[in-house]
Amino acid sequence: MTVIYQTTITRIGESAPDALSDNMLITFREGAPADVAEFCFIHNHGALNGALLPGAQFELGEKHYPVTAVGDVAEQNLRELGHITLRFDGQTQAEYPGTVHVAGPVPDGIAPGCILKFIA
Template identity: 75%
Template sequence: MTVIYQTTITRIGQSAPDALSDKMLITFREGAPADIEEYCFIHCHGELKGTLRPGNQLELDDICYPVTAVGDVAEQNLRELGHITLRFDGQTEAEFPGTVHVTGPVPEALQAGCTVKFVA
């Protein structure tokens, strides 16, 4: 498997963990506007070196999640803004253009220092 994107969470917005109860995880690169940062897991932006698509794997630390659907602008948002909305619901059609759906248990908590990877 080839790593096509890797980054590390550097800080967590005050309201970001609340989205986990809705089966969502929202990321944004460092330098996000303050009103957005509050709701995001902030990371040091990595370079996307491949295509984001169903069949890839998301890895949060050592837990793997199969990617089941990718919205039309999710790859562009990740590449340009480090922004992505992950949904832990296994849907096979993206709910929104910037959403990536995965299968697996919702993380109970993520800490600064957590590694986020997409592998193909």
């Protein structure tokens, strides 16, 4: 297996944990506009080293989730902005173009220093 993307969460926007109650985790690289950063888990942007496709694995800390669907612009948004919306619902069709769907329970205890990665 190959790590295609890895980054570390550096800070958490004030309203970012609220999205978790809606089964979503929203990321954006450092330098996000303040009105956007408030709703995001901010990270030090890494390089995307491969295609982000269903069948990949998403890892957050020690938790592993299979990727079940990838929206049409999710890979581009991740590459250019470090921005994706992860949905913890296991859907096999992406709900929105920038959404990545994964199967498994919503993570808890996300803190700065937590490592986020995609493995193919």
